[in-house]
Amino acid sequence: MEVNGVEVEETFAEAFPIKVSRILITAATKYWAKVAAQEATGFGTSVIMCPAEAGIERFANWNETPDGRPGYYIQICNFSYKDLEDQVLKRLGQCVLTAPTTAVFNGLLEAKKQFDTGYKLKFFGDGMESETQILDRKMYSIPIMEGDFLIEESIGAVEGVAGGNFFIFGDSQMSALNAAQSAVEAINKVEGTITPFPGGIVASGSKPGANKYTFLKATANEKYCPSIKDKVEGSMIPKDVNAVYEIVINGLDTDVVSEAIETGVKAAVTLPGIKKISAGNYGGNLGPHQFYLKEILK
Template identity: 35%
Template sequence: MSEIRIEGKGELYPLWISRILVTAVSPEWALTGARAASGFGNKKGVEAGVDIRPDSTIDNRPGVIMMICAPNKKLLENELARRIFQSLLPCPTVSVYDAMIKDPNVKKLEIGKAISLFGDGFQKKGMFNEREVWSIPTMEGNMLVESTFGIIEGVSTNIIIIGKKDVALKAGMEFTEVIQDTEGVICPFSGGMTKFIIKLDSLKYDFMKKKGTIDHRFCPDLKAKVKDTEMLPDTAAYQIVVDSIDVINLFQALNRGIEEIKDMKGVLKITATTFEGKLGPEKYDLTEIL
């Protein structure tokens, strides 16, 4: 068994989340649409990514559920409309539906009508399998977009995996793969993880203190220059940002990910980080959720 350390206090960051069902003529086109709408996994505080492939869909076609997350409702509303219009409306064979319709805690946003205006008066409002949708004409036939999309208040956190240089990347990949098999959870960065974590400060540039800079403590090549480093020789670290529709779902996903890699030889430490309450008001002890 690996002598791994699992420790650290993490923060829970509040997010507003929407889940969208993207259907198409094939699984490949559904995934293409969802990935296009995800765009940059993280951009200006908005995070997005593919959630799951459901067993069945409203129109009996292959589908993918994706999540879009933002720090406030207004920003999420704008991003929902923009990503559906710019990425999913043009995508061949795609239709778009709300994937949170069964959740009693959701708030509904009127998104479909604004998208439908692209139909230039030829669009039609109607019912499809007990859902209110807009039918928008395209060059391949009509596209369906649901009238309303649900949003719910969710949470986000981040985990850091430290290990031998030839092991840390593999461990991070296996961790994120298991986590993203949990419904209602995404890891929005490239490949599910990042090669840096920020500190909300700067040692050199005053104008960067509010924007954040690289946390030098986790950079192995700076070991000779940094006294408070977390790194040992020949090691690497990766951060995994995890967004979830609720805390229970989040902790279950983290448990599954840690169980997957905790005995992997060469993994040295799994930890959570805090930003002194600047990003998330609620804290948790990583060891207490295992």
């Protein structure tokens, strides 16, 4: 199969269930909403060694936020609701309450699972806080040094998807990297998804476990490492390929992750020097979600 003249391997991405909270952060201007969203989702690439997976989902326009201000939806993900709730509280308390001009709204109003994060954070007001309302949302208003911080009482969470992915093979590192960047920028427009790695991109895709250092949970995926393609038996790196990047996608459900894979691949193959698209899986044994490139891109 080819897309825009680029070979797409007949394989699938294997993904996992994860618990996801979705939060809308608004601010006086786009810049300040972005600053808070970035700080709150940092150190959040993979739960292997980060306390959460997190990312900015998309920009929210003036006319679609409860307070008429610009905002960003972010997602924070973890394996258990307990760990997720803890991370939502800490990240909103330390990185958004402290950020200039922000307000916080529930991004999953209809989820069954609701954390009382706003209720907990109101205690920062030390008795000077009050209840208020924006549209029909129950908010707390907490006096702070810049004025008043507003946060909705509850933050919703659902079971979503982690680890949706695809691989971009390039003739040069810069071909693959620019294609990866364009893919991530395109995925930024897909509602409900995030790309939690730095700039949305994984430069060092891993395999579970190890061949040699068996004390490690994950190590380099040597069959996809171009610099050692001549030394590794079964290397998956074609002759004319000198770099591979992986795009990892988390999302609220499988539909949006599918759409993100489709959007990202189609953006990536518009760049010159892209030789192949593939995806990562563990033979289908580990993750219950399988995203077949052929079906998604047909």
